[in-house]
Amino acid sequence: MSFRSGLDTPSGQITDPGTGTDPGEQRVHRRFSLTDTLTDFINLRSDDLLATERKAVFLFFGGTGDLAYRKLYPSLFNLYRKGNLRSHFAVVGTSRQKMDNEKFREAIKKSLADSGNRTDSKEATDFVSHFYYQDHDVTDAAHYSVLKELIEKLDKKYKAEGHRIFYLSMAPQFFGTIAQDLKTQGLLSEGPDVFNRLVIEKPFGRDYDSAKQLNDALSQSFDENQIFRIDHYLGKEMIQNIEALRFGNTLVESLWNNRYIDNIQVTLSEKLGVEERANYYDNSGALRDMVQNHIMQIVSLLAMEQPVAFTDTDIRAEKVKALRSLRVYNVADAATNFVRGQYGAINDQADYRHEDNVPHDSTTETFVAGKLLFDNYRWSGTPFYIRTGKMLADKFTRVDVVFKRPLVDIFAFPQSKNTPLAANVLTIFVEPHAGFSLQLNAKTNDTGFSTEPIKLDYLVDAEKSKETPEPYERLLHDVLKGDGTNFSSWPEVSYAWKFVDQIRRVWDLQEPQFPNYTPHSMGPAAAEELIQRDHREWIYRLNK
Ligand code: BG6
Numbered sequence: 239m240s241f242r243s244g245l246d247t248p249s250g251q252i253t254d255p256g257t258g259t260d261p262g263e264q265r266v267h268r269r270f271s272l273t274d275t276l277t278d279f280i281n282l283r284s285d286d287l288l289a290t291e292r293k294a295v296f297l298f299f300g301g302t303g304d305l306a307y308r309k310l311y312p313s314l315f316n317l318y319r320k321g322n323l324r325s326h327f328a329v330v331g332t333s334r335q336k337m338d339n340e341k342f343r344e345a346i347k348k349s350l351a352d353s354g355n356r357t358d359s360k361e362a363t364d365f366v367s368h369f370y371y372q373d374h375d376v377t378d379a380a381h382y383s384v385l386k387e388l389i390e391k392l393d394k395k396y397k398a399e400g401h402r403i404f405y406l407s408m409a410p411q412f413f414g415t416i417a418q419d420l421k422t423q424g425l426l427s428e429g430p431d432v433f434n435r436l437v438i439e440k441p442f443g444r445d446y447d448s449a450k451q452l453n454d455a456l457s458q459s460f461d462e463n464q465i466f467r468i469d470h471y472l473g474k475e476m477i478q479n480i481e482a483l484r485f486g487n488t489l490v491e492s493l494w495n496n497r498y499i500d501n502i503q504v505t506l507s508e509k510l511g512v513e514e515r516a517n518y519y520d521n522s523g524a525l526r527d528m529v530q531n532h533i534m535q536i537v538s539l540l541a542m543e544q545p546v547a548f549t550d551t552d553i554r555a556e557k558v559k560a561l562r563s564l565r566v567y568n569v570a571d572a573a574t575n576f577v578r579g580q581y582g583a584i585n586d587q588a589d590y591r592h593e594d595n596v597p598h599d600s601t602t603e604t605f606v607a608g609k610l611l612f613d614n615y616r617w618s619g620t621p622f623y624i625r626t627g628k629m630l631a632d633k634f635t636r637v638d639v640v641f642k643r644p645l646v647d648i649f650a651f652p653q654s655k656n657t658p659l660a661a662n663v664l665t666i667f668v669e670p671h672a673g674f675s676l677q678l679n680a681k682t683n684d685t686g687f688s689t690e691p692i693k694l695d696y697l698v699d700a701e702k703s704k705e706t707p708e709p710y711e712r713l714l715h716d717v718l719k720g721d722g723t724n725f726s727s728w729p730e731v732s733y734a735w736k737f738v739d740q741i742r743r744v745w746d747l748q749e750p751q752f753p754n755y756t757p758h759s760m761g762p763a764a765a766e767e768l769i770q771r772d773h774r775e776w777i778y779r780l781n782k
Contacts, residue, residue: 254317274630292718294401294433295389297425298418300375300408301331304344305439310407311346311747313351313711318365322715326399328392332374332385333408342371376412380616389425400432403717407439422458437466437717440531441522442726445742446724447733452726456706462728466717470534471635472724473709475698476668480539480637481548483666490664491544492640496620500642500661502538505778506626507760509633511581512604516595523602525578525745528626534561534734535726537622540637542610550722556729561733562612572744579605579762581629582753589753590629598642601750603626608741608766609772623776629757631780635668638777649689660691663777672706673697 251382252532256595296314298306317323331342343366347357372388374381381612393400404420406413417436420426426434436456440735443449456465471477493499506528508510512519519527541564545552567575581604583589591598605627612618649656676694698706707715716724726734755762761779771774 241415273556291324291326292322292401293326293396293398294403294718295327295393295396295398296329296403296405297385297389298329298331298405299374300331300333300406301371302335302337302342302441303407305762306331306347307345307376308353309708309710310405310714311349312355313708313714315350315355315365316707316711317715317718319361322718326397327491328368328370328389328398330370330372330385330388330392332372334373334375336373337371339369343367343369350517368441375420376408376416379419382419382425386423386425387745393427398657399635400427400429402427402434404435405437405661409575410439410441410452413438415451415455417459426459429465433464433720434460435464435466435720436460437468437716439468441526442467442531442731443735444522444526445739446732449731449735454732463722465728466713466722467726467728467731468724469531469535469724470709470713472535472712473704473711474635474668475557476666476672477539478712478724479672480536480666481485481553485544485548491685495617498641499620499773500685501620501772502540502622503638503640503777504540504622504624505532505533505638506532506635507630507775508626508628509630509758511629511757512588512593512596513588514594516593518595519720520600520602523578524604524606524626524628525742529606529608529624530734530738531731532728533624533626535626535730536637537610538730539566540639541617541622543616553723554727556652558727558729558733560612560614561618561730561737563612564733564737565611566741567738567744569744572741575768576606576608576745577742577762577764577768578603578745578750579607579627579755580750580752580765581605581627581755581757584757587629587757591753601752603745603750603752604763605630605761607761609768609769612735623774624767625761626763627755627761631758631760634670634778636778637666637668639664639666639771640774640777647759648689650738659689667697667775671697672703764769 268428294397298310311329314323314329346366346369347362348563350362351357357363357366363676370388370392372385373517374385389402392398402425404425420436437460438456443452484494535557538560541560542556543559544554545556565571580602581590585593589603590596590602591600596602605625607623607625610622610624612620613684641664642717643659643661647659650658659679660677662679663675665675665677667673667675674696677691678694679689680692682690713724716722754764760776760778766776
């Protein structure tokens with residue numbers, strides 16, 4: 239069965255009148271040839287096989303921040319060790335702090351050591367020698383001329399061929415200003431073969447309107463294909479594996495629809511509370527912090543149609559189509575299909591309202607569960623249940639794909655003591671362990687005839703897991719290659735906000751009864767009721 243409508247004309251396709259005898263016949267042809275597609279594919283993917291050296295000057299705004307030290311610089315070091323960066327690159331860190339290059343390089347060494355690297359090697363010393371520091375006030379346009387001079391000098395020194403990567407890892411209110419100043423103050427390099435790429439950390443707005451405002455500001459200086467909106471979940475091995483699992487296996491993809499799948503469950507569970515991030519988190523909450531970005535991205539990968547080719551444009555086109563068919567709830571449906579929670583206290587664990595920097599009357603949700611419905615041919619009638627929260631039982635991310643039970647259970651004959659056949663469940667373990675598990679029914683190993691669920695498991699072994707690149711390493715590598723597959727495009731972000739805004743709007747009308755869940759549980763009772771109402775249950779349960 240084909241799910242792709244013959245009338246669709248996604249980007250990269252054109253219609254022509256066809257050559258059949260029926261004058262109304264329309265054919266869909268690919269605009270590019272197979273050779274073009276192969277060339278694109280090879281260009282984008284060749285680094286995965288051979289480490290090709292990439293050239294660029296990086297400019298990090300928020301260059302002394304926690305994320306930069308913990309994730310970004312160690313990831314660059316890994317790319318350096320693998321040969322994706324060699325001699326033609328330089329890194330400039332900026333922030334308001336005053337510091338000289340030497341001190342900055344010491345801090346980089348420490349960040350490498352903290353992430354488990356040896357720093358007494360020639361390799362580490364050489365790598366660190368590519369780092370420079372310039373203090374900078376992002377709101378002062380005049381300061382940009384100093385940065386301009388520095389990156390031009392470094393470009394020449396390291397022969398980076400004019401390629402620039404601007405990484406914004408700081409308070410989001412400055413994103414628009416920085417992007418505009420980069421352009422107006424002449425920091426973007428010019429020429430037919432150079433690239434200028436802008437990488438942005440979340441949050442991308444706090445609702446659709448503010449996200450649009452930000453996007454409009456960015457688009458004055460950068461085209462959509464130059465903007466790389468980070469969603470670190472898209473850099474995770476098993477999230478990337480969703481495409482391989484679906485489109486690499488007839489067995490899986492042929493069943494991947496509402497005829498065979500009863501429901502899909504996505505769980506992003508966190509064990510820790512808000513920690514020291516309350517200033518940010520209390521203004522955000524789980525819906526904005528996790529659902530609008532990470533969960534919507536995972537769901538769109540699960541729900542999308544097969545892309546025409548494995549290229550960023552084709553994959554994004556399908557994700558956008560999926561998100562367009564996600565039902566945006568009216569007030570009544572939003573209230574029924576989404577529930578929220580906030581953690582209470584237990585033993586020496588304070589409740590959320592008594593965590594550092596959280597107002598004692600905070601109504602911010604630390605837990606969300608919801609039901610998503612797609613109004614399209616593939617998914618109509620098959621809900622996606624999602625849940626995420628802080629201070630839950632454990633730290634893990636998983637997707638459970640629950641298949642429909644056989645229409646007839648021939649093993650349930652009158653004298654049989656057999657329990658009804660269990661549903662087949664395909665679980666994608668994202669973290670902490672990576673792997674898949676497929677639950678099937680099989681005969682019990684005895685003389686009678688009963689059935690029992692058994693599991694076919696594939697778990698990536700510990701040795702292999704150690705070699706798995708960190709999400710930020712993959713994503714920085716993708717930026718260097720110019721591959722936007724694992725970044726959120728503006729249409730994706732905007733559909734996700736439109737969906738989430740509606741839930742938020744409804745929640746803002748009503749004072750929640752918080753706290754409503756015990757730390758180390760799987761959230762409030764309402765999350766159980768949400769799914770039980772549909773005569774289903776969460777596949778991952780505590781004490782099962
Ligand atoms: C971030 C959120 O995007 O993702 C955090 O802001 C959350 O609140 C984190 O803790 C979870 O990421 P991971 O990779 O640890 O599952």
